[in-house]
Amino acid sequence: MHFPTQSSPFIRPKNTVTKMMLHVLLALVPALIAYVWYFGWGIVINLGIATITALLCEFLALRLQNKPGLPALGDLSVVVTAILIAFCLPPLTAWYVTVIAVAFAVLLAKHVYGGLGYNIFNPAMAGYVVVLISFPQELTVWLPPRGVDLGLDSVSFGQTLSYVLSGSLPTPASLDAVTSATPLDLLKTDLGEMRTMSEIKTHPIFGSQGAHGWEWINNYIAIGGIYLMFMKVIRWHIPVAVLASLAVMAGMFNMFDPDHYAKAGFHIFSGAAILCAFFIATDPVTAATSNMGRIIYGIGIGVLIYVIRNWGGYPDAVAFAVLLMNMCVPLIDYYFKPRVYGHGKSKTKKAKS
């Protein structure tokens, strides 16, 4: 009998890109539920718009390059990009802002470089930064979280949809009445007005650690991230490096001047730091690859987040920090290589006994 020949190994690989992306999506579900609970239906509408735009853009980009739609669409990486963008945008973002962010992410940040695996910059963050710079006004339409009474009723699904699509709320509510600053925003402006930390913290938007509502969303994001680590979709190096370096920076400055610098817990729990640590910075394509490189990359992001939040022009700095470190990845990869077996000094680990 004759058989076809092939090169080893002959074993079926255990993992697929699609599976990895599905784990990422699954890991975000608890956070999504918490998000809806605290901020209403806006995120769901954003998610829908972003996902549809992303799939269409991906399909278009593949068409233009004469590539088949599958398996590139089926790997779900574009859906992850869309969902991360939706998580970053305020719940009442106008539809065209979402569309522009996603289209830029997929078409320019991803496909111009050659598609999945070839892009240098994190597509979600690139897309987000574009709209952050282009539509500063629109990106401040955050709702106050549930439980924070700013003198208005919660916004219904219909009201949200109507606002996202048409840009106006049904009477009598007006935009100014429903929106609120994000905690990091508030912190920045109030510090600018020479208020001390203890004064600022009395604002109802602040919770026990970070900000009201945000704390819980961040907790659920962290749970999702730990799930990803457990499933070995991501490794511990980047999340730990990002959060630890951010905490160390914040802790140091807070110790030095507690009146003007927020505590480490606040920095970790009130912005997108946890989302960044587990879901954004860990994007394998644009992160460093060796374990040591990943730690350096993570530390870079953590330090940059702190620096930009405190002395830069934007209240939250995650997107800029990630993009800046993306630029350093080739250099990090060049200098941080694992030691090859038999080369240089041996540092074999003792087995756990």
Next chain:
Amino acid sequence: MDVPLREAPYRFTGGIEVNANKDESTADRIRHTPIPGQIILPLRQHSGNAATPLVSIGEQVLKGQLLAAAHGSVSANIHAPTSGMIVAISDYPVPHPSNLSDTCIRLIPDGMDMWIERPVTERDYKNLDNQTIIEIIRKHGIVGLGGAVFPTEIKLKNSQDNRISANQKNLPDLHTVVINGAECEPYISCDDKLMQEYADDLLEGIGIVLQITGAERCMFAIENNKPEALRFVKQALREYNDARIELYSLPSLYPQGGEKQLIQSLTGKEISPNGLPLDLGYLMLNVGTIKAIRDAVIDDMPLISRVVTVTGDGIKFPQNVMAMLGTPVSELIEFCGGYKDKQQLHQLIMGGSLMGISLHSDAVPVVKAMNCVLVSTRKNTQPKQALACIRCGECAQVCPAGLLPQQLYWYSQAKNYHEAQRFNLADCIECGACDYVCPSHIPLVQYFRHAKSEIRQRDEQIRLAEQAKMRFEKREQRLEKIATQRAERLAAKKARTQKLASKDSSAIDEIMQRVKQRKSSNTDRNNSGDAN
């Protein structure tokens, strides 16, 4: 005396947990296959040169008779697995990744299975000196049965030379023999079975090796997914009672049985690139090899059969068989109940599913290197379409050599072999762990093999070009030398004529005078002659 079972104290870097799939073939005892219809013995079953045939067509041979003699320094003898008649010495398909044919001796067994006269059985090796034992091992064609098929005699000889040269090279003396019973590849269970059923023989074999090498210690290492093998060896060791032999259990993690990985797990030391365990004072032998050494030395039996695992989801009754070398694989499969569903068959693999080679036909014979015949169905091995690398770095997490496979893939794909070498492509042991974990299903090992062969080819071309350049330069030098010599000659001639011209009349006078002188002396001589 109780025998302690030690845990491997270190852990090698990387590695993967794979579904071992060994239970399928370990239910029964090792069964001996019947004498096959024909026996095909490739002349090259070992690393090194092919053996030289000593028999002619039509010759009647006996079991254990030497059919082909080792040729050159790295080669091994080949013996008749059974009695019968030589019918051909010609090219025949052999189990090799190239799928090319190679010269084989073909033998039709007569069914008598008659042994050639053997001087001894139950030889007491303790009275023999090292040279005699090594000579017996050489004579009986023993090669490493763990996969490399390197002639064992050379390995043992080198370890002896090591004793002499160790001091000069500043290397440690050979102090430890490592017995490799890890068998980490999925599906293969021939070593497992061998350890279960021949534990006593293995300890005798170890005794022989310890005597030859003079090592003071032996580490017998078995993966902990073989509790039966560990139990049997432990039991045998209790009776054998040799404090030099230590039994180690290893975590089952692929590729634990790789030479470098096993040394790292047991000792925490690393072998330098291009180095051997011997550099650190270790000698490693596979359990199959130990059994072959024991049979050769004690029972005077050449290497004419081996245990083969016949398994996979395409086989009806997977099991381990003791098969004569040269048995066609098709007959082995027939013995194991045949193929399950011919429509679903996909691949015939020699070796395990991670490092084996795929064979194009089941007509090829069992050779010394064949530890496993794996028949897999489409369901199990269908290759998936490769996607773009997402740089997840999982390949680097599992690489036992500490490489960055994804960078190597990048450079190999771009044919940037210089960078690939800078990232230590040469240190890749082609274990396939990176392939197994790659979520994009990139056939990484294939890329590395290709890049390695390209680099070899390029180096060869560079060497040839270097040679051609040297030849050219030599020729140029030669021509130049000839040209200068000629120019010198011409110049000398010219100088002479010039001298002639410048001196003019005086020179002519001089010549005339010389001529006159000669003439006169001639006449003198003539005159004197006449006078006589």
